[in-house]
Amino acid sequence: MKYISTRGNVNEIGFIDAVLMGLATDGGLLVPEKIPQIPNEKMKTISKLSYQELAYEIISHYVDGEIPEKDLKELIEKSYGTFRDPEVTPLQKIKDDMYVLELFHGPTFAFKDVALQFLGNLYSYIAKKREVSINILGATSGDTGASAIEGVRGKEGIRICILHPHGKVSKVQELQMTTVHDESVLNLAIKGTFDDGQKIIKEIFADLEFKNNYHLRAINSINFARILAQTVYYFYAYFQVAKERDIESLNFSVPTGNFGDIFAGFLAKKMGLPVGKLIVATNENNILERFIKDGVYEPGEFRSTYSPSMDIQVASNFERYLYYLLAENPNAVTAVMENFKAKGKIVVDEEQLRQVQADFAAYGVEGKECLQTISKYYTETNYLLDPHTSCGVAAYEACNEASEVCVTLATAHPAKFNESIELCDIEQTFPGEIRQLFDQPQYLEVVEADNDEIIQKLKGHFQDEK
């Protein structure tokens, strides 16, 4: 399996090089040259596998022999051995036509752990095999940061710096990142938004001399390994639902910010999984909802919401989807992305919009509806949704047809967002791992959202590795 860039200016590379490259050197995103197809017969066999076995089946198509079977299986076992539920991502039936896929049983109580436990172990494996340094630079709107730090902390030869928007993440998200006292970890709280942080890290990655000198690696979903690991749970969810009822296809409602998680569902569909609608659930930062409804992709005004992890305007993985929408034509993607950089807007034509609407539905959830949905489901089903999952459930209600079955991805544990849960007059019990965070000192530096200042900090943090 070879990987190519959505913009066409990277020579084909293998899986490990794609993981190390992260953001493509031409500014695009890496995608597999050809998406592997899982035939129906094979689907039947793999439907009976455990989560770990299934992960091996899916991931090995993309690793394509670059990691020996035994090593890859060990990496997967180790990654999911840290999860509190033996099923890794258990499915809960909430209503006759709606299930919730709980993705928050990993160490930091968010779906990011599913990919970042794996990517952390993978980086550690690659560091040893290739004898390369791994200096991770990432941006977070709240969940990726803690999960990435947890995925790599204490691993030899790995350092990490995470940028988070100062004061714009939940208290627990902040504590999860900043209570880690380890010289390999640097938390920079930037005076700005997640989009500012994401723009800065992309610009730093685009400076290839700096990137290479300092061995910078990506942990955000610009790294294809993130998408790959997240694709597994779409298969897992489908097989669990298919065990208990006849389904021709299954809809997924996905709380969406950076478009990585829902792109993983799109990839699963392209591999042959019978996915029906992929429902994009957004909050008031609804650029993706507007695009799917009107065909115009244009950032709006940033809003702080009850679901801070989705407070994103420019979604990184949108470019991967564009690549498929534009018939895998890298020149067309380059032209559209350059135009977006210059004019701040992407407009698709009617035929393309029809295609978008065949792939996705979308619904933007305002704060009031988000809280009402939490209250409603708690009262009616005794199930406590976190505010992101609540957006997913509200979007399912808006977009799912009566005859269809839907799985909503439960992307985080409600204890991470007690600020919102309290507004619903609900008192929740915190898991011990979260409760103990409140007694810990914090380690972070507050900085301007300024490339030069951040580069100086990176030089200091990563200096030994140069």
Ligand SMILES: N[C@@H](CCOP(=O)(O)O)C(=O)O
């Ligand atoms: N919602 C994310 C933002 C970063 O997204 P990623 O999937 O590209 O890592 C977060 O919680 O940090």
